[in-house]
Each structure stands twice: as structure tokens, then as C-alpha cells.
Amino acid sequence: MKLPLTHIWLPATNRSQQLMVVLHGLGDSARGFLWLQDALEIDSIDYLLLNAPEPYYSGYRWYDIGEDPLTGIVRSRNILSEVFAALSREGYSPDKTFLLGFSQGCLMTLEFGARHADRLAAYVGISGYSINPEELLRDLNPKVNHGDWLITHGTEDEILPVEVTRSQIQVLRNGGFKIDYREYLKTHTLDLDRELPDIRSWIANRTERD
DSSP, X not given: OOOXXXXXXXXXXXXXXXXXXXXXXXXXXXXXXXXXXXXXXXXXXXXXXXXXXXXXTTEEESSOSSSOHHHHHHXXXXXXXXXXXXXXXXXOOGGGEEEEEETHHHHHHHHHHTTOXXXXXXXXXXXXXXXXXXXXXXXXXXXXXXXXEEEEEETTOSSSOHHHHHHHHHHHHHTTOOOXXXXXXXXXXXXXXXXXXXHHHHHHTTOOOO
16 A cells, blocks of 8 residues: 555454554654554454654654644644545545554644544544644534544653643533543553553444454
8 A cells, every 4th residue: 555654554363444543652653553453452453553754863753843843733634634545545434444643643643633524433642732722623623523532641741741731631622522531640651551451442342343
């Protein structure tokens, strides 16, 4: 499959038309989530692990965290639109496609997913934030706002303070954005003992099994 981003493809154990698109965090790469398919233990989903478009040290980034992050965010949103158009042409319908992101990938899940023309099966954002929640509410596509959003964050996050993300999510929810928001006693990481099982169960409830 030809995509505008380098990537790793992990097919499901069982023949599948369901797909999980995974967006990594700052300085990471697709290889950083090779473990996710086995960890989620859902054998009916293919996985597409994307590399962000811009090199950053030994990995990649979705946008520059410096003076003008919005330029990179808009560019990455446009590239993700191309990715999802290509996936649709390959037979992966939006309603069977999941989007999961960590940190910068969480922000891109929100910034892209909330505006995308098609409603996806579900959206998971881990340890991220919104660049501008008020603007996101104005741009929110009502077709995607059906309660299939899970956002998680750590109360001990040393990179993105929980108070910031918590207040942004509250703005989004007060504005009518249906988000399931959960906090965990963790740093800027994915908690394998409590958070991961919750994510696994949440996704499994939204999958189609043969």
C-alpha cells in the first residue's frame, strides 16, 4: 500500500477489515509501538503504525513544539487526511478504523479526528492535550461526536501537567464534545497495569468479531 508516511504494517491473526492507526509521540517512531498489538490482545484488528512526517533526533515529530506549532499541526492533519483516503481506497472503511495516539499523537488524534469528514470506529488519546480547545469546538464535525472518544492522562505527568489537560478536556466537554476522560497515577507513559486493561476493554467493546 502506498501512503504519504513511512509506516509499519502488522496484520491481524484473523482475516480482518478492521484497522488500528497508531500515532507516536515526540521523538519516537512506529517502532516504539510494535508491542501494542500483542498487548491489546485483540486478534481481529490490523495495525498501521505511522511515522510522523518530520525527522526529530533519532525519531520523528508531528509538529514543532517551538514558536509556531500550529503550522506543523495543520500540515500533519492534511497528511493524515491523505492517509485515511488511501486506506478507504484499500477497503478499510472509516467505521471499522480506530485511531490511537500518544502525547503528540494524542493531540493529532484530537486535532485531526474531531475535524475529519468521516466518523471512525473510535478514538483513543493518551497523555496529550489540545492546542486550542475553543477552536476545536468550533471546528468539531458533529458526525464524529457520538461518545466514541477516550482520553487518558497521568496525575504525575512531568512533561504535560495534568492540570492543563484536565482543564482543556473540561472546556471540550462543557462545549458538548462527548469524551470519556480518565486519569491514572502515572507519569508521561502508558500504565500497563491499570490503564492498558481499561483501554483494551474499551476498544474490544467497539470491535466486530468473527
